[in-house]
Amino acid sequence: MMKWLRRVMTVFVLSIAVLAGWFFFRRDHAEPLPVAMRTVDAAMLKDPVLIARGEYLAKAGDCSVCHTEQGGQPYAGGRSVATPFGDIPAPNITPDNDTGLGNWSFEDFWRVLHSGIGRDGALLYPAFSYTAFTKVHPDDALAIFAYLRSLPPIHQTSKPPNLRFPYGIRNTLIAWRLLYFHEGQYRPDTRQSAQWNRGAYLVQGLGHCNECHDTRNALGALSGRQSLSGGEIPAQNWYAPDLGSRQNGGLAGWSGKDIVDLLKTGQSAKGVALGPMAEVVTKSTQYLADDDLQAIAVYLQSLPERPMAVAPKEAFNSKALADQGEKIYAQQCASCHGQDGNGVDGIYPPLNGNVSVTEPVGMNATRVVLLGGFSPGTVANPRAYSMPPFAQQLSDADVAAVVSYVRQAWSNHAPVVQERDISKYRTTPVD
Amino acid sequence: MNLCAKLKESPNAISRWLSIAVILGLPAMCPAFAVDAAASAAVPIPDTLQQRIAACTACHGVHGEGSADSHFFPRLAGKPVNYLARQLQYFQRGQRRYAPMQYMVQSLSPAYMRVIAEYFSIQRVPYQQSLVPTLSAAVLQRGEQIVTQGNPATKLPACQSCHGRQLTGMEPNIPGLVGLPYDYLSSQLGSWRTGTRSSAAPDCMAQIANRLSPDDITAVSAWLASQRPPADTRAQLAGSVTPPLACGVLAVKGSGA
Structure with a gap:
């Protein structure tokens, strides 16, 4: 009953918003393309230098991860982006005439990337991160378009989104866009260096880092301020940490080299990329040029140091939990991560000060204990070390104990997790 | 893990098991044992494939002997190399579905998966009998x-x-x-x-x-x-x-x- 009422209310509120949106949004917001780029001829798109640059930029944008189905042809679409509103499969973006973008003009592509409006005029769901891609420079968009047009065409019809009512009604997006979409290319900050601006451009635009590393509201929207302050990734049960220099839950103590190392090799002296970030490293950031990685590091290191998250006082006495956790840690974890929690340099990550241990919820550490896993396999680290899964060996109570212990040991000050928090992570899908 | 349990339960047996454990590279697989050793001197992490693939051997055994106790995790030792390499690829592509395995192989390169397959394919260890339901x-x-x-x-x-x-x-x-x-x-x-x-x-x-x-x-x-x-x-x-x-x-x- 409550659910039904909530839906009616949602529809009502959205309808008002749609009307308001229509009223305010009648003028065309789309930023016009530079005149010279409105007609791009076919010969221009065949330029191998342009195509190579497009390939690099498509990697920087991690396009293939969503636009390739598991085990499918690259860029032929099909992988579903799970959202709390339903599944949105990414379309085929190979140059097939019928099912891909074979018949698209560059202007069509630009409108998709920059304005989030499909070739047929449909408003696109922001699972396609046009809220970030709108910042991409037209020259870069053209290079990506040329690269996509150079791919072998794959005939594969894109699947329609499967969304719950009322989210399947595309026009609800008029209101959403009005509230949360700020169309416009990246504008350099003249007070900052060229390197900082390059980093900001990559992080805020193609890299679309903020899509995960920020908190979404009930309508799946981000604050719009590119805060990179960390957030739960909806429907995936991973926490994307604060990329600012926050103590205990952010990148405090990370050097520029640590950031570059993690993005290039999958691990740094401060931690290992895991969950969705492992895929970002293996498919995208490891291929970025050192200059670009350093620019990203410079930009991230300039983010404000947000106040340290303080562990709230526990409503129960957690000493027994921590004691049990310490015992399990000594038995199961210390041989690799060390009694001091400092890991083994270049092999096993430290847990002391590790942002994936101290993130506010505790889901990352819980899932790593349950799943184990390899450090990301990269060109720089082709035979990665791994951690055994403990799902079959440790009970929910044991996992809660050891995770709580590592979240409070050494320099860590994060809230404990409880036994009842663990079971849902045992059944979270991995993709 | 049976050996680990023995090591923990009867310290007197340690000397008897030690030589076997060292040969089998067991310290890496017996965290508690490794910690005891670490108390006196830090044990360097061996630069071996066996150490790198601790995530595999936790369920499938250090030599791919499987774990009969689990009644599920299959033996890998001695299986043909192409077969094993292909199974890892199938997990990666979603052609085989078992969430823990799919997660495990997500970011492994084809070359690394081949190396892991080779490791298990050349192992020669005795078979373990697992429980069979009572049937007519x-x-x-x-x-x-x-x-x-x-x-x-x-x-x-x-x-x-x-x-x-x-x-x-x-x-x-x-x-x-x-x-x-x-x-x-x-x-x-x-x-x-x-x-x-x-x-x-x-x-x-x-x-x-x-x-x-x-x-x-x-x-x-x-x-x-x-x-x-x-x-x-x-x-x-x-x-x-x-x-x-x-x-x-x-x-x-x-x-x-």
Whole structure:
């Protein structure tokens, strides 16, 4: 009953918003393309230098991860982006005439990337991160378009989104866009260096880092301020940490080299990329040029140091939990991560000060204990070390104990997790 | 992990087990034991494949012997290398679905998966017998009949006609069936029926699984799991059996595709 009422209310509120949106949004917001780029001829798109640059930029944008189905042809679409509103499969973006973008003009592509409006005029769901891609420079968009047009065409019809009512009604997006979409290319900050601006451009635009590393509201929207302050990734049960220099839950103590190392090799002296970030490293950031990685590091290191998250006082006495956790840690974890929690340099990550241990919820550490896993396999680290899964060996109570212990040991000050928090992570899908 | 338990439970046995443990590289697999050792001097992390793949060996055993106690995690030791490499790729592509394995292999390169497959394929360790559900003699007899003769009525070939007379498989693509736990065998045949496990087309195992009834699956799995492995458990030589069905995996040689 409550659910039904909530839906009616949602529809009502959205309808008002749609009307308001229509009223305010009648003028065309789309930023016009530079005149010279409105007609791009076919010969221009065949330029191998342009195509190579497009390939690099498509990697920087991690396009293939969503636009390739598991085990499918690259860029032929099909992988579903799970959202709390339903599944949105990414379309085929190979140059097939019928099912891909074979018949698209560059202007069509630009409108998709920059304005989030499909070739047929449909408003696109922001699972396609046009809220970030709108910042991409037209020259870069053209290079990506040329690269996509150079791919072998794959005939594969894109699947329609499967969304719950009322989210399947595309026009609800008029209101959403009005509230949360700020169309416009990246504008350099003249007070900052060229390197900082390059980093900001990559992080805020193609890299679309903020899509995960920020908190979404009930309508799946981000604050719009590119805060990179960390957030739960909806429907995936991973926490994307604060990329600012926050103590205990952010990148405090990370050097520029640590950031570059993690993005290039999958691990740094401060931690290992895991969950969705492992895929970002293996498919995208490891291929970025050192200059670009350093620019990203410079930009991230300039983010404000947000106040340290303080562990709230526990409503129960957690000493027994921590004691049990310490015992399990000594038995199961210390041989690799060390009694001091400092890991083994270049092999096993430290847990002391590790942002994936101290993130506010505790889901990352819980899932790593349950799943184990390899450090990301990269060109720089082709035979990665791994951690055994403990799902079959440790009970929910044991996992809660050891995770709580590592979240409070050494320099860590994060809230404990409880036994009842663990079971849902045992059944979270991995993709 | 049995050895680990022994080490923990009876410290007096340590000296007896120590030599074996060192040979087997056991310290890496026995965290508590390693910590004890670490108390006096930090143990350097060995730069070995075995150490790197601790995530695999936690369930499948340091030498791929499987874990009979789990009644599920299959033996990998001695399985043909192409078969093992291909299975890792299938998990990565979603052609085999088992969430912990799919997560595990997500970011491994084909080259690394090949190296891991090679490691397990050359291991030679004794078989462990796992528990088999108590079933009537008639059911086991039915299982034996299918394994050794098939079922002409449903055009079902005998398991032996591909997996070898001794059911030890054939190099380099066909896995052995001896020494696998009942739960593992029956869930694989079930997965092939429901399409959550598949292989290169034409997928002969999918055809075969669909010619088996659920009762047949129980019977075949139980009979296979209850057999004692032969003295020579090596897979038969390449080309020594001619499969009765067209199988995609056998058409592609040595590519692991």
